[in-house]
Amino acid sequence: MLVGVLLSALWVPTAAFDFDSACHSIASQAASIENTTVFFADLVPAGTTLTFPDQDPSCASTSSSQVALVDMCRVALNVSTSDRSGITMETWLPRNWTGRFLSTGNGGLAGCIQYVDLAYTVAQGFATVGANNGHNGTSGRLFFDNSDVLADFVYRSIHTNVVVGKEITRMFYGTPHKTSYYLGCSTGGRQGFKTVQDFPDDFDGVVAGSPAVNFNDLTNWQAHFHNILGNASSPTFIVADEWAGLIHDNILEQCDTIDGVADGIIEDPNLCDYKPEELICSSSSNSSGCLTPAQAGAVREVFSPMYDTRGKLMFPRQQPGSENPDLISSVYSEDVFSISQDWFHFVVFNPSFDVNTLDLKDYQIAEDLNPFNVATFNGDLSAFQSRGGKVLTYHGQADMLISPADTEFYYQHIARTMGLLPSEIDKFLRFFRVSGMSHCATGPGAWEIGQTLAGASGNLTSETLDPERNVLTAVVRWVEEGVAPDTILGTKYVNDTTALGVEFSRRHCRYPLRNIYDRTGDSKSPDSWSCK
Ligand SMILES: *[C@@H]1O[C@H](CO)[C@@H](O)[C@H](O)[C@H]1NC(C)=O
Ligand SMILES: *[C@@H]1O[C@H](CO)[C@@H](O)[C@H](O)[C@H]1NC(C)=O
Ligand SMILES: *[C@@H]1O[C@H](CO)[C@@H](O)[C@H](O)[C@H]1NC(C)=O
Ligand SMILES: *[C@@H]1O[C@H](CO)[C@@H](O)[C@H](O)[C@H]1NC(C)=O
Ligand SMILES: *[C@@H]1O[C@H](CO)[C@@H](O)[C@H](O)[C@H]1NC(C)=O
Ligand SMILES: *[C@@H]1O[C@H](CO)[C@@H](O)[C@H](O)[C@H]1NC(C)=O
Ligand SMILES: *[C@@H]1O[C@H](CO)[C@@H](O)[C@H](O)[C@H]1NC(C)=O
Ligand SMILES: *[C@@H]1O[C@H](CO)[C@@H](O)[C@H](O)[C@H]1NC(C)=O
Secondary structure (H helix, E strand, C coil), X not given: CCCCCCCCCCCCCCCCCCHHHHHHHHHHHHCCCCCEEEEEEEEECCCCEEECCCCCHHHHHCCCEEECCCCEEEEEEEEEEECCEEEEEXXXXXXXXXXXXXXXXXXXXXXXXXXXXXXXHHCCCEEEEEECCCCCECCCHHHCCCHHHHHHHHHHHHHHHHHHXXXXXXXXXXXXXXXXXXXXXXXXXXXXXXHHHHCCCCCCEEEEECCCCCHHHHHHHHHHHHHHHCCXXXXXXXXXXXXXXXXXXXXXXXXXXXXXXXXXXXXXXHHCCCCHXXXXXXXXXXXXXXXXXXXXXXXXXHCCCEECCCCCEEECCCCCCCCCCCCHHHHCCCCCCHHHHHHHHHHHCCCCCCHHHCCHHHHHHHHHHCHHHCCCXXXXXXXXXXXXXXXXXXXXXXXXXXXXXXXXXXXXXHHHHHCCCHHHHCCCEEEEEECCXXXXXXXXCCCECCCCCHHHCCCCCCCCCCCCCCHHHHHHHHHHHCCCCCEEEEEEEHHHCXXXXXXXXXEEEECCCCEEECCCCCCCCHHHEXXX
């Protein structure tokens, strides 16, 4: 069953509205918007497999092809943002429009339109936009010597595509959108908070996942693992298999049952005070299956907060239990983390800078530089709050790429800046800690929360769109009906495959509440847990 309209639609077309001819005339209409060049406007019937031959090849891992789930009009255009920069963007306009507008975001430093997110949201009846973040491809090279491209990455791409996208939406349907939303994760989470902070009128409801806020220090922190671990010839280096096996298993031995269930999920990693010294090789053992004292010291440092030269907290600790086999070799790598390399080469210093020499002094320079306020750490959200905007943020508790402790750090910063208790913050911002979720998706936990098309597998049922278990429809209901989400019911499919059925579900609590198992019921039933 395809549910195009879950919540009551806000728009009913007039008899005069003809979708096909609207799609034929939108190209010339949109060309009248300042600074735009329209590439094409195509009618796309449901079921069409779209390919993206014009995108940079490095974007193929984000989107190589995408099936359109509903009938839509696909408009692609260029918008210049200065005399030496611009964005490429798409607007997907559904035949069955609900009257809602939505913008998607990006990931990493990437200039890649996230077509899968456009497909997911247009199928729910949103008029949807996505942009290339001001440059094409995953590299940050174009930031070097062109601060306008950097400005697009920091704030201007996401804002420009909303301004232009809303105008195209109005031209197309002959009436403005009624409500406006955002869905993004990682850099997309940062972009969501950037608009909440700096363009509070852009959205009524924002879903900002695993946000890369405190961005400069996040990039420093991601680089500093190389300072701790070194490379294969360093006495402190630890190979990926030992992180994924030896160390991860030992963390679970020490901490998995703190929550009362041995299920590979540390429900609240804040409660895990991991002691890697338990793995130090005894004098009689050989060196496999254990750590040298130098390695144990490095592991302890990986799981410790990062301070600047003056003793101020730069970035909170990595959470134990987050060792995702697919990410270990890039995060606890022999080289400086790739995004940090690009940032220091193309923004902080120059392409010939030797990133292997990065130290705290350089991290301080990066923090102070903070171009266009990419930190995205403004704690005053009062402009967004006072116009009735709502933010739903979530963060996987097993995210090793962006520690979920960073979102707690930001939440507490908001609380102090605005002088608000959690019960007051709850009125406009709710933060859900998703146990056993890695970076934005995957992991051993009940991580399918409607943040991606994954759980729906191209099959949007009323169950997958249920606001009790879907972060996007939850924020729509909050904005339009005033019903705020108290919990988010996450789903774990067998082998993360929808067709194999549900393995278990668990409700995720909003911060600062903690999920507590009753220690008697079936731990796979959400009703055996409660938020305390
Ligand atoms: C990005 O790629 C699109 C599609 O190939 C192209 O039209 C656009 O000019 C490119 N933008 C930049 C800044 O190179
Ligand atoms: C159009 O581009 C120019 C610079 O090229 C910029 O100053 C102006 O603000 C842009 N207009 C809009 C509506 O973005
Ligand atoms: C799109 O805009 C970019 C940046 O302003 C420009 O370099 C490129 O030539 C434009 N492409 C087209 C096809 O207009
Ligand atoms: C549009 O919505 C109507 C009513 O909800 C439904 O009957 C129809 O199948 C939908 N059409 C498409 C193309 O999704
Ligand atoms: C490993 O690190 C050491 C010390 O910084 C350096 O001298 C050496 O070149 C590095 N080796 C590799 C393969 O990167
Ligand atoms: C070290 O011990 C492991 C088992 O603990 C064994 O499999 C391995 O062969 C030993 N290696 C050496 C070099 O003795
Ligand atoms: C869609 O999901 C429903 C319920 O899980 C299932 O019965 C149906 O087979 C799925 N359809 C497709 C095309 O995957
Ligand atoms: C799930 O994946 C594992 C490992 O790939 C495999 O052994 C198992 O058979 C799969 N289970 C099902 C039900 O397909």
